[in-house]
Amino acid sequence: MLIIEGTSGNLIGKGLARLGNFNYAAVESRIFPDGESYIKMPRLDEKSVAIVQSAYAPQDKHLLELLFMASELREHGCDEIVAIIPYLAYARQNKRFEDNEAVGISTLMKLINSSGVDSIITVEPHRYEIMKMFAGKSKIVEMSEAISLAIKNGIEKPVILSPDKGGIERAKKVADITGCSYDYIEKARDYATGEVSAKASVSEDLRGRNVAIVDDIISTGGTVEQAARIAKSCGSNRVIAAAAHLVMANGAYERIRNAGVSELYGTNTIPYNSAKLIDISEYVLRALNELRS
Secondary structure, three states: EEEEEOOOOOHHHHHHHHOOOOEEEEEEEEOOOOOOOOOEEEOOOOOOEEEEEOOOOOOOHHHHHHHHHHHHHHHHHOOOOEEEOOOOOOOOOEEEEEEEEOOOHHHHHHHHHOOOOOOOEEOOOOOOOHHHHOOOOOEEEOOOOHHHHHHHHHHHHHHHHHOOOHHHHHHHHHHHOOOEEEEOOOOOOOOOOOOEEOOOOOOOOOOOOEEEEEEEEEEEOHHHHHHHHHHHHHOOOOOOEEEEOOOOOOOOHHHHOOEEEEEEEEOOOOOOOOOOOOOOHHHHHHHHHHHHH
8 A cells, every 4th residue: 555645644644654564655745826736646556545634724725635636546546545634624514503504524525535535534523423424434543542641641640621521431531541530521602602601510529639631622722721720720730631633723722821731732633833742643554454454
């Protein structure tokens, strides 16, 4: 199999190729003066190819480049095309909250499939059920193990805290691996305004305890900020935060730091210099091997 690294692969492709003993190549890319993307594929000798292209901002550019690559591979006669999309944009646009809203992820999945992609590997999409919208095979990479190892090395005997009830299974998995207790904060979201409110209901006694807030995505940081302030108000000692995807939009880092988060952990699905990044290459390799077995 040939691993092709796209413009947003973040060297995950190179790590994957090294660990799996695959051939490796990177695409040639540039931006024309009018803003259009140019993609030139490497020499193609293999019939089985995996493209590594994450879909963080600018999402539309990265996704369009993925479609260009897949379409060219299909036209070249490749028999197997795997799209490894570490961060899958539009995953949170998975249903209509108001009439006449476009369901972005549904359209995106159709486009990826029609471009020639046979299967998708992605890391912890916001809703796992969205993968059913893709017509081919799919595999989800979970980060509980990787995040647990990072937390173990970064903080002593923490309470794993989910910032909402929906993430309690993730918190439990991380706690089980880490060997500590877990809890969650109850929250409510107004989907019309995007505002989130949290109730300070934590059953664990956090006085003098270290806390690790664990989530799938940190976007604007509002949820983690509220969780950190609640943990601090309950008497916690040190607070860190970890997530699979660090979108970190609109001053998120400053927001969570001001709320008391001392360290931030995330994966290299999205590059972020202010965090301690976890390389996901070995976990993607596991998923690729399982997908192809």
